[in-house]
Amino acid sequence: MRLEIKLERAIAAESIPLLRSHLAHCDPGILSFDVSGAASGQVTVDLEAGASAEQATRRVQKVAARVVATGLVPPTKILERVSFEGITYQDDITRRLEEAGWLLALGRGAWGTAGALAALIRAFDDDFRKCALELGASDARFPSLLRTSFLNRIRYFDSFAHHTTFAIHLRPDVDALDAFSERMRRLPNGIDVVSEAAPSTMILSPTVCYHLYDALCDRSVPERGLSVTALGSCYRWEGSNIEDLRRLWEFSMRELIVVGTKDLVLDVRQRAMELTLDYCRRLGLEAWLENANDPFFSADASTKSAYQRGFGMKWELRLPYTASGESLAAASFNNMQRTFAEPCAIRLSNGETAFSGCIGWGLERWAYAFIARHGMSVQDWPDEIRARCSGES
Amino acid sequence: MSGEDILGTVRRIVRAAAGEKAALDGLTDDTDMFESAFLDSVSTVELIASLEKEFSIKLRDEDVFSPRFATIRSIAELLQERESG
Numbered sequence: 092m093r094l095e096i097k098l099e100r101a102i103a104a105e106s107i108p109l110l111r112s113h114l115a116h117c118d119p120g121i122l123s124f125d126v127s128g129a130a131s132g133q134v135t136v137d138l139e140a141g142a143s144a145e146q147a148t149r150r151v152q153k154v155a156a157r158v159v160a161t162g163l164v165p166p167t168k169i170l171e172r173v174s175f176e177g178i179t180y181q182d183d184i185t186r187r188l189e190e191a192g193w194l195l196a197l198g199r200g201a202w203g204t205a206g207a208l209a210a211l212i213r214a215f216d217d218d219f220r221k222c223a224l225e226l227g228a229s230d231a232r233f234p235s236l237l238r239t240s241f242l243n244r245i246r247y248f249d250s251f252a253h254h255t256t257f258a259i260h261l262r263p264d265v266d267a268l269d270a271f272s273e274r275m276r277r278l279p280n281g282i283d284v285v286s287e288a289a290p291s292t293m294i295l296s297p298t299v300c301y302h303l304y305d306a307l308c309d310r311s312v313p314e315r316g317l318s319v320t321a322l323g324s325c326y327r328w329e330g331s332n333i334e335d336l337r338r339l340w341e342f343s344m345r346e347l348i349v350v351g352t353k354d355l356v357l358d359v360r361q362r363a364m365e366l367t368l369d370y371c372r373r374l375g376l377e378a379w380l381e382n383a384n385d386p387f388f389s390a391d392a393s394t395k396s397a398y399q400r401g402f403g404m405k406w407e408l409r410l411p412y413t414a415s416g417e418s419l420a421a422a423s424f425n426n427m428q429r430t431f432a433e434p435c436a437i438r439l440s441n442g443e444t445a446f447s448g449c450i451g452w453g454l455e456r457w458a459y460a461f462i463a464r465h466g467m468s469v470q471d472w473p474d475e476i477r478a479r480c481s482g483e484s
Numbered sequence: 485m486s487g488e489d490i491l492g493t494v495r496r497i498v499r500a501a502a503g504e505k506a507a508l509d510g511l512t513d514d515t516d517m518f519e520s521a522f523l524d525s526v527s528t529v530e531l532i533a534s535l536e537k538e539f540s541i542k543l544r545d546e547d548v549f550s551p552r553f554a555t556i557r558s559i560a561e562l563l564q565e566r567e568s569g
Contacts, residue, residue: 391525
């Protein structure tokens with residue numbers, strides 16, 4: 092059933108990505124939605140049979156109201172742009188990758204990579220790791236598991252409960268384990284509820300930097316600051332927004348995290364942006380740096396979003412993948428101020444609360460945009476990348 | 485309102501919005517309040533609302549999110565221009 096929902100207020104173009112993100116978590120009866128009329132105050136949704144139109148309407152209006160609550164709409168700012176003449180892009184990337192055997196469908200939001208695509212992702216990671224090391228970071232490795240006690244400390248669930256993927260295990264109970272095994276034999280496609288689960292104290296981490304903040308809680312960083320780089324698998328439930336390599340449930344991110352003085356954080360962030368733009372120039376990738384915000388889901392989402400976007404706390408590097416200008420946020424450069432250091436009580440050597448920042452490079456998105464730009468023939472790829480991917484096709 | 489009066493009023497409003505952080509970390513008229521984390525998202529919205537009420541104006545998004553909306557002094561200059569404009 093198609094439903095046209097009138098919003099209380101029109102949504103500014105700059106706020107539509109946030110609305111789109113919210114609608115995927117709004118109502119289980121919504122199969123799909125169209126926000127092309129949001130600027131005129133209307134959203135169209137397709138509801139599954141039997142779903143309540145009244146409930147869906149109320150929920151859509153509720154999340155739309157969050158997006159515009161403050162009425163503040165920071166203008167879009169482009170910090171810098173990399174352009175080339177005569178660029179063309181290939182379409183139908185996912186089908187091509189699957190046909191080549193480079194991309195393996197493994198469930199919703201979960202893809203395996205092989206051949207030159209796997210080599211390409213590895214090459215990107217190597218290059219971003221080198222960038223992080225050049226900026227003074229040291230290597231680290233973190234698990235995917237992250238404790239909920241830490242997340243409560245930084246009040247993660249206030250803003251990002253919708254992304255959470257819990258890590259659960261079964262109760263130590265022989266009867267429950269037997270019942271579970273028996274039930275699974277009859278349910279080849281999985282189960283809706285794991286009634287035998289033990290209370291969970293862990294989630295699968297939505298990002299890489301949280302582990303460092305967790306480890307630094309109630310501690311001081313050295314006077315010169317602390318910079319760490321790590322590659323991690325990240326998990327963010329994206330509902331109906333999930334789509335191929337462009338938006339995954341599980342994705343790979345190389346991060347650089349810096350904790351120290353305000354000047355150190357701003358300097359590392361600036362240099363990381365410059366190095367990443369230089370990298371785009373060398374690889375022939377069009378790109379631009381644009382102000383952005385995280386998909387805060389809380390009632391004060393518009394306040395937090397406006398602040399983050401408006402005051403340059405978050406710059407995203409966007410890579411286009413179609414001639415019409417569709418693009419992916421492939422890296423983000425974040426000044427976290429004291430957002431984490433304050434609740435985590437991370438201090439400088441002089442006793443003051445530290446500052447922090449992080450840079451994240453989303454590897455699958457880099458690969459997607461790179462192949463849209465350069466195609467599937469490894470011999471046509473820029474030398475810097477080709478040398479590490481040839482022989483893999 | 486004179487330039488000095490505007491500066492004093494902005495100083496008072498910013499300090500109220502920043503709360504105890506203003507006293508703890510030595511906020512001056514030329515401190516970048518955002519880079520230095522004196523203001524967070526909530527206190528920034530409070531600051532905007534208080535400035536609009538006190539000066540009986542509607543701040544434009546392009547004013548609020550401009551580099552000039554960063555220090556007590558530059559906000560006061562911005563408001564003075566709006567008053568004289």
